[in-house]
Amino acid sequence: MPQGVVAVVGASGFVGSLLTRALAGAGWTVRAIVPSAVAVDRLRALGYQVALADVRDRRSLDAGLAGCRAAVHLVAILRESGDETYDSVNRQGAGNVAEAIKIAGLDRLIHLSALGAGPSCTRYLRSKWAGEEEVRRSGARHVIFRPSFIMGPGGGSAEQFAQAVTYGPWYPLRLLLGGDSVFAAFANLTPVIPILGSGQARFMPVDHRDLFSAVLQALERDDVLGETFELGGPDVVTFDQIMDTVAEVLRLRRWKLHIPGGVASMIIRIFSVLPNPPIMPDEYETLQVDNVCDNTNAVQTFRLSLRPFAMSLRDALQGSVSSGGLVGGE
Ligand SMILES: NC(=O)c1ccc[n+]([C@@H]2O[C@H](COP(=O)([O-])OP(=O)(O)OC[C@H]3O[C@@H](n4cnc5c(N)ncnc54)[C@H](OP(=O)(O)O)[C@@H]3O)[C@@H](O)[C@H]2O)c1
Structure with a gap:
């Protein structure tokens, strides 16, 4: 049974909400940051210690991390807004967390990056790579994970895909105006899923439980320190196959309508002026290229038995699915 306090930086997000529960279940005392x-x-009601800290503010991190044995860093933004930029949050924020951990003398940092992070890709993935570089440079003992889409209940990609399938061409309007049942009814009358681009890019969605199994081990094993692990699920699926599987799980009959690249780019530019656009140019770009990896190192090192994509998706959407669509998907 692990001894001590583990800080989860970004505990209120999709992954954080699930990971805090898994860490507490494994015997850790959790400090949600x-x-x-x-x-x-x-x-607090869930029994966690809680600290307020912004990753852009080193001093708030020093206070939040004091007395912890280790930390898991989950903070990142997918969309920039005002002074919350990829550089200030995804790169510099990761650097601040790593530096605070090094100076406070915590045993280690587990840093969540993203599959495909690298120096020459989309802006988001470049910022995730720059965050990794900050962690490596900091001198803090660390382990880095680069997961694919993480499948789990209560949000994330599974929920987004499910909404796109449920509301079809009405998804952008539903995001703008709300109104689940009205737009679900419209979508049943126009049962198509608009797919921007070819739908042929390949992905390896991974179950949150498999990722967490590796994270829990990485918190305690010295032989993995300093390593970077890519982690996808066992199935390589195209975006089209993901949408088909989501429709099957939701028990919805949908036809895919592919929108060619030029037209798709124009639509996305129009979307980007909406207050809550369904997709931004950088996200579109990310979805057009293969995002796959060789799992061997992670699977062998952590002795993972990866859950198949269809099972992960079904488990993730259980509870938010009624017969023929989503319930309470605001
Ligand atoms: N979800 C996936 O499929 C996926 C796939 C690959 C990698 N990842 C990586 O996994 C990590 C977690 O992703 P997620 O899906 O859980 O993201 P998320 O739901 O957006 O959660 C992000 C968390 O960061 C917090 N946060 C945002 N800005 C902050 C700041 N300036 N200072 C401190 N905290 C801040 C958010 O707090 P509020 O809720 O209060 O805003 C939230 O707790 C990220 O690093 C992401 O890149 C995720």
Whole structure:
């Protein structure tokens, strides 16, 4: 049974909400570190220690991490907004967390990057790579994971895909105006899923439980320190296959309508002026290229028995699926 306090930086997000539970279940005392007071009461009620810290503010991190044995860093933004930029949050924020951990003398940092992170790809993935570089440079003892799409209940990609399938061409309007049942009904009358681009890029969605099994081990094993592990699920699936599987799980009959690259780019530019666009140019670009990896190192090192994609998706959507669509998908 692990001894000590583990800080989860970004505990209120999709992965954080699931990971805090898994860590507590494994015997860790969890300190949830979040940037605003919004989630504090909920996290305290779950029995966690809670600290407020913004990764862009080193001093708030020093206070939040004091007395912890280790930390898992989950903070990243997919979309920039005002002074929350990829550089300030995804790169510099990771650097601040690593530096604070090094100076406070924590045993180690587990840093979540993303599959495909590298110096010459989309802006988001470049910022994730720059965050990794900050961690490596910091001198903090660390392990880095680069997961593919993480499948789990309560949000993330599974929920987004399910909404895209449920609301079809009405998805952008539903995001803008709300109103689940109205747009679900419209979508049943126009049962197509618009797919931007060819739908042929390949992905390896991974189950959160498999990722967490590796993270829990990485918190305690010295032989993995300093390593970077790519981690996808066992199935390589195209975007089209993902959408088909989602429709099957939701028990919805849908036809895919592919929108060619030039037209898709124009539509996305129009979307980007909406307050809550379904997709941004950088996200579109990311979805057009293969995002796959060789899992061998992670699977062998952590003795993982990876859950198949269809099973992960079904488990992730269980509870938010009614017969023929989503329930409560705001
Ligand atoms: N989800 C996936 O499929 C996936 C795949 C590959 C890699 N990853 C990586 O996994 C990590 C977690 O992803 P996620 O899906 O859980 O993201 P998420 O749901 O957006 O959660 C991000 C967390 O970061 C917090 N946060 C945002 N800005 C902050 C700041 N300036 N200072 C401190 N905290 C801040 C958020 O707090 P609020 O909720 O209060 O804003 C939230 O707790 C990320 O590093 C991501 O790149 C995720």
